[in-house]
Amino acid sequence: MAAAAITPVVMPKWGLSMAEGTVVSWLVEEGTTITVGLPILEVETDKIANVVEAPDPGLLRRKLAAAGEVLPVKALLGVMAPPEVSDAEIDAYVAAYVVPAASEGDEAEAGPAYLWAEVDGIRVRYARRGDEAPTKTPVLFLHGFGGDLDNWLFNLDAVAAVAPVIALDLPGHGQSDARLPGSSTLVDLAGFVLHFLDHIGVERVHIVGHSMGGAIAAQMALAAPRRVASLVLIATAGLGVEINAGYTEGFVAAATRRELKPVIEQLFADPDLVGRQMLDDLLKYKRLDGVSQALTQLGATLFGGGRQAELPVPRLVGSGVPMTLLWGSEDRIVPATHAANAPAGATVHVISGAGHMVMMEKAGEVNPQIVAQLQGQPAS
């Protein structure tokens, strides 16, 4: 009986490659009543640091993991239990806790890690998660310029709890082919993504788009409004002309870690989030044959000279596609002031203390907004 009342707090798994994490610090004391979504501790992986938000409610009875400790995914970090559970019962629970094997079960639950599709002659990587009941409209995640589907590592699982999710490496990005559709305009890119949805047999989606991915999502809604159930546009392009050319051009030009670091730091309000592994992963991507040319072409087409060439988002006014716009207040790539250009009827949230990668830096605030939009109840 006691064991049933005990809720473990465990090391989260952020993204497919995470095997272990370092406990940075606890953000709550023992004896705190935890509500779902409350930030309870900070964990650092080799890719990035983030806060762990409570997935379950309860009374925090025991903090087990110490700051600085490196622990595997699903390791017991703390214990929640109602007051009537005795300390001895908690001791017994902790003693009996076995860390589930990291790989065991994951493959079976989530299917193969990544999937591949060839669309319009371009091979792309994508991932699918969550319960694909035919009644549920899936959520498509589109990353920004130079990004990949792992940009959503703090978001996919949270959203997959309410709807099936699909995340794509756009052409020229991530592990997809380093080639671009057509002449790489937003129309070409949106057409490609619609063909991708045709290819995997998905008719209608909610779209969560970041930066350039937001502009592609908006263009998809213009081209095929009946296929887009709603839009969540995060730090989106396509809403105003300004864009930080120092970033877009610097990202393409940087060949070494030393050159890339100051460029990537501009993406975050907290530059300390940019670690060695993040830079290594980006360099590994940028060094692939064809990537430099693809990014150069894409950058020139969409925002040559530091000006965005196409602004599809305001044109969605009257389209009937429900829309939430999210922005980090410290965005140094696409200014948060662009939110003022939002079409009438859009829900707008500017999240303070976050930069351009607001969905990574403030996942705990972004995820509920995505879920609210999916459920047709954007919180204003």
Add this chain to the structure above:
Amino acid sequence: MARKISMKQAINEALDQEMARDPSVIMMGEDIVGGAGGSGEMDAWGGVLGVTKGLYAKHGDRLLDTPLSESAYIGAAIGAAACGMRPVAELMFIDFMGVCFDQIYNQAAKFRYMFGGKAETPVVIRTMVGAGFRAAAQHSQMLTPLFTHIPGLKVVCPSTPYDTKGLLIQSIRDNDPVIFCEHKNLYAFEGDVPEALYAIPFGEANVVREGKSVSIVTYGLMVHRALEAAVALAKEGIEAEIIDLRTLSPLDIDTVIESVEKTGHLVCVDEASPRCSIAADVSAQVVQAAFGALRGPIQMVTPPHCPVPFSPALEDLYIPSSAQIVAAVKRSLARGKR
């Protein structure tokens, strides 16, 4: 898409993909195609350790088995490079370079300079380096410093399959002569390597482990010994930063200096003989550029100044060990200023 392959497979894949991409890439060397040359067994061998196995079947006569005359075919490769080809010559063991030194350091290395930039020599000489193979004193040396001494040569010595593929592709595309050193005891070492082509630029060291207590600077097989040492040191609260130089010419001394400015302690680990080695070179450059950052004496971990022994017991003692690296770190920290 990345998958795990060995360093040997990474070399084979880089050669295969570059030959497919660029028709000017050719290969020559001893036994790289057929070995003994028995009828119907043209592709049986693929080099002394089978690194080029299968390439003849795909690329045919662009692979040339040469007579046992390094001076002849290294000269031929350099000449072909000067005339517009991109030859990759396999010189079985670096120990045999002596017989073709004039071609390498007095010809290939000088063409660009002496012809006022009008001649380029995009040749790669792939060669095995290092001890631990029970191959005795004439097949086991780490002669990298002989080549870093020569202006005009680029010298590469990777430690992982990922770096091996990217640096070999860069070597083939580079317009200068490159000595590409492959540690024979890393051939079976596996790691994640993308299937696609990619080039890693020369002159960027890789910080393979971050730490604030001491900087360990090394390359090749010794990177792995240093990583073992770092695990042991971490248990005692000593956080070692490990820098894999990857390319010895050009040398990324900036990354080394940045690290030493953070840690205050430097340990150079080199499988080459101690005198005038990469370790000695890095040590001297750090003293000159960042003396004020040093809080303890620089330590060098190298083999003794003697030929590589044939006795397995002695050869094992000859090669720097992780225990020696741990001891060197402690010497530097113990004698440091606080």
